[in-house]
Amino acid sequence: MSDRSLHHCPAPAKLNLFLHVTGRRADGYHLLQSVFTLIDRCDTLHFDLRKDGAIRRLTDVPGVPEEGDLIVRALRLLAAEYERRHGRPVPGIDVHIDKILPMGGGLGGGSSDAATALMAANHLWQAGLTREDLMALGLPLGADIPFFLFGETAFAQGVGEALQAVRVPDLWYVIIEPGVQVPTGPVFGAPDLTRNTEPVTIADFSKHIAQHQGLVQFGRNDLQPVATRLFPQVAEAVDWLRQFGDARMTGSGACVFCAFDSASVADAVLAQVSGRWRAWTAQALARHPMPSLLQGR
CATH class of the missing domain: 3.30.70.890 (GHMP kinase, C-terminal domain)
Known part of the structure; x- marks a missing residue:
């Protein structure tokens, strides 16, 4: 592994230990309360820098076209923010994924993949965004993404983005x-x-x-x-x-x-x-x- 690659990057699943719907906003989004906890069942992602500025997911994921993948969409948001801050385009990145978390399973696999991609690309591109910056960047794509970037068991409110750390037993x-x-x-x-x-x-x-x-x-x-x-x-x-x-x-x-x-x-x-x-x-x-x-x- 070099400064141009990051391999074997974990994207863990989550469980909702409870999930209450407490209301609904005028824009249709539901107001929630939940406790998210991470578990050690993970997708695994691999990243390699490119030289042409392209952002590519090179692994086929059945039912998820590359253009619609949260990984690609999140990385494009980060690339735009990088260019805004640094005045030059990113070098681009290739993403491979070993996918084991089921889609439509409630485990947050797609959001977790996107969060891991943001952390990895922020490091490889030397973008300089903080955890809070990345959480704000990922929120429009999915309310679970900020939790995975928050990175610990959390009491969640709002649409899932208002997070406070909470302790639970080791189960x-x-x-x-x-x-x-x-x-x-x-x-x-x-x-x-x-x-x-x-x-x-x-x-x-x-x-x-x-x-x-x-x-x-x-x-x-x-x-x-x-x-x-x-x-x-x-x-x-x-x-x-x-x-x-x-x-x-x-x-x-x-x-x-x-x-x-x-x-x-x-x-x-x-x-x-x-x-x-x-x-x-x-x-x-x-x-x-x-x-x-x-x-x-």
Whole structure:
């Protein structure tokens, strides 16, 4: 690896430990409260500088054209900001991706990929943007991108961009992919979506988590009733996993998860998952691994 490349860059998934919809803005965006936590299941990205100024994703991602990929769109925003600040164009960049996080799974894979790309290109291009600069740059593309740049377990409000660090126990999770992709539009647009959940505080969340060691989840996922009605496969996965604990859906779906206090218990549950589902275990991450990777260079 040289100053012209960054390989094996992690883009971790996230879980929503709860997700409440507390209102809706005049522009149609929903007001949310959630706690995001990172887990150690990651896409892996590789970056190499070019000499012609082009920004290219060289890996085919089925269903996601290069021009519409959040990675490419985020890097083009960063390139424009670089040119505005430095008065010259960026050298360009090639991106390869080893994609394992499912699309339409509620794990934030596309947003996480974009956040990792912003951190990597900011370093390779020596753009000089701060974490807060990158968070503001990424927000118009997706409300999850600022969380991945924030880089630690966070209590989120607004449309997901107002973030405060919060502590949660070091837990393991079993995650099931029900075999469907859940588009966010129909879920957020459903007439029966709850949009008036009473706001909570970080203190409410932290007190509950301390009392239950994080194994009994706080609140609920307001999107889950809609998603399970539209996609019965999600309901089936939730119902099966609930025999082992407080299982629920993450994000707008489709993946469902349950928390456990040890890797051995999580592995024992995973061994019982039906072969019709793809499932895996993951451990919570206290911090995003990219900043440490960049500091070591």
